Amino acid sequence: MKIQQLALPTIALGVAAILVFPKESVGFSTIGGSLNLSQRDVRVFNNFSDATANNNVTTDVNWPGQTGAPMSIWKACSEWASELHGGTGAGDPLQTVGSGGADFDITWQGIATGSGGTNDNIHSELQTGTNPSGVLAFTETPISTGWRIFYYDWWTWQDGPGNVTSGIDLQGVACHEYGHALGLGHSAVGGATMAASITGTGTGQRSLATDDMSGVQFVYGVKSAGKPHIASVDNQNPLTIMGSGFSATGNEVWFTNSTTSAPAGDPRIVVTGVASSGGGTSIVVNIPANAGLGDVLVKSSAGATGAFLSNAFPVDPTAAPLCAPPTVYCTAKVNSQLCVPVIGYVGNPTFTGSPFDVTGAEFLNKKFGLLFYGTQPFGAAFQGGHLCVKSPTKRTPPQSSGGSTTGDDCTGFYTVDFNALIQAGTNPNLISGAFVYCQWWSRDPLDFTGFGTSLSDALSFQICP
Numbered sequence: 001m002k003i004q005q006l007a008l009p010t011i012a013l014g015v016a017a018i019l020v021f022p023k024e025s026v027g028f029s030t031i032g033g034s035l036n037l038s039q040r041d042v043r044v045f046n047n048f049s050d051a052t053a054n055n056n057v058t059t060d061v062n063w064p065g066q067t068g069a070p071m072s073i074w075k076a077c078s079e080w081a082s083e084l085h086g087g088t089g090a091g092d093p094l095q096t097v098g099s100g101g102a103d104f105d106i107t108w109q110g111i112a113t114g115s116g117g118t119n120d121n122i123h124s125e126l127q128t129g130t131n132p133s134g135v136l137a138f139t140e141t142p143i144s145t146g147w148r149i150f151y152y153d154w155w156t157w158q159d160g161p162g163n164v165t166s167g168i169d170l171q172g173v174a175c176h177e178y179g180h181a182l183g184l185g186h187s188a189v190g191g192a193t194m195a196a197s198i199t200g201t202g203t204g205q206r207s208l209a210t211d212d213m214s215g216v217q218f219v220y221g222v223k224s225a226g227k228p229h230i231a232s233v234d235n236q237n238p239l240t241i242m243g244s245g246f247s248a249t250g251n252e253v254w255f256t257n258s259t260t261s262a263p264a265g266d267p268r269i270v271v272t273g274v275a276s277s278g279g280g281t282s283i284v285v286n287i288p289a290n291a292g293l294g295d296v297l298v299k300s301s302a303g304a305t306g307a308f309l310s311n312a313f314p315v316d317p318t319a320a321p322l323c324a325p326p327t328v329y330c331t332a333k334v335n336s337q338l339c340v341p342v343i344g345y346v347g348n349p350t351f352t353g354s355p356f357d358v359t360g361a362e363f364l365n366k367k368f369g370l371l372f373y374g375t376q377p378f379g380a381a382f383q384g385g386h387l388c389v390k391s392p393t394k395r396t397p398p399q400s401s402g403g404s405t406t407g408d409d410c411t412g413f414y415t416v417d418f419n420a421l422i423q424a425g426t427n428p429n430l431i432s433g434a435f436v437y438c439q440w441w442s443r444d445p446l447d448f449t450g451f452g453t454s455l456s457d458a459l460s461f462q463i464c465p
């Protein structure tokens with residue numbers, strides 16, 4: 001078995017000299033300092049010269065817009081995050097990504113056009129044709145204002161994504177080097193990501209050991225209970241972000257820069273002054289030009305540390321909607337005022353989402369009505385009109401159509417928030433992915449057919465994840 005040394009942070013910067021073995025733990029060590037909140041951007045200058053560093057061409061919805069070395073490094077740095085990336089940590093065949101459990105989340109900022117200066121927060125290959133003292137890679141200036149990471153071209157870099165059996169695993173080494181950028185030194189625990197040497201190809205370093213998690217939590221604090229949390233995004237523009245802990249006003253939304261950016265400067269695209277609704281659970285924001293394909297984060301207005309920055313959540317505004325829009329079907333029954341009641345909707349039927357109102361218009365004023373729904377469509381004669389939903393059905397509570405207060409006309413209108421019904425969780429049929437069919441049914445005492453009822457056409461939709 002071959003043992004190769006990972007690099008210490010560069011001696012020229014004095015970091016190795018102050019490497020201290022920890023008082024706080026038997027394993028991890030710190031080099032002093034931490035990254036400022038504004039230094040969490042991560043970019044790659046993709047100059048890796050080995051074909052094997054960029055031969056993973058399989059895209060993954062949890063890492064939108066990248067393949068090859070950039071995807072490998074994005075995953076490596078996200079391993080230190082407060083929670084599993086995208087809620088599942090999916091996209092790495094060997095682990096789930098996002099084990100750190102600290103108030104530390106990166107903002108992926110895509111591709112840079114060069115290696116940049118020592119604090120431009122860029123990963124790239126150092127093309128010297130050497131391997132000084134067996135060094136694989138090194139990190140410069142792990143201090144509050146930024147860092148830079150180089151990988152020696154001497155080695156054969158591999159982007160995975162599965163188990164790497166020859167050459168060196170870029171993701172594993174990137175995970176180690178980024179630990180230095182965060183302010184960690186080497187760990188005395190063998191097999192930890194921050195151990196001073198790797199065995200084999202370094203694939204094992206992709207996944208944080210308990211000691212590494214203790215280290216990042218020591219520097220940045222254990223993930224705080226009130227930290228903003230993104231649970232889902234709808235991938236539309238404007239973008240709806242669902243979660244918790246958002247401030248009522250003054251949130252920042254951080255987007256990935258989707259252009260290939262110049263090395264110098266701050267690549268983040270930040271929208272400021274964003275309000276939330278629903279008690280800090282929902283944000284709707286326009287996606288700026290040159291932004292969006294990557295991750296989104298929300299920083300609340302409650303403070304300026306990582307405790308007030310959310311997890312990073314993948315967003316891909318170019319993706320097709322997860323579910324097709326609702327469709328209207330079947331035929332309404334003409335009412336006693338010669339109006340045709342019509343079903344409609346506002347919003348999207350999502351399992352975790354914001355209001356989805358199913359509406360009924362052109363009904364008689366001042367009459368009770370209800371929405372009935374089931375899981376299969378139907379088409380049969382019913383009360384002088386059509387029954388469009390197959391039994392068994394459920395009914396919403398009767399509600400008044402309102403409208404004009406005198407006389408009879410067609411100003412009656414109904415609405416029900418179907419997502420509230422879904423989220424109430426009281427109906428076992430209303431699960432993610434289920435299809436729903438629904439129709440309005442109302443009183444109409446002067447109905448020509450003698451049944452005393454009025455019926456709309458019908459709406460079908462799928463409950464999206």
Ligand SMILES: [Zn+2]
Nearest residue numbers: 006007008009
């Ligand atoms: Zn190291």
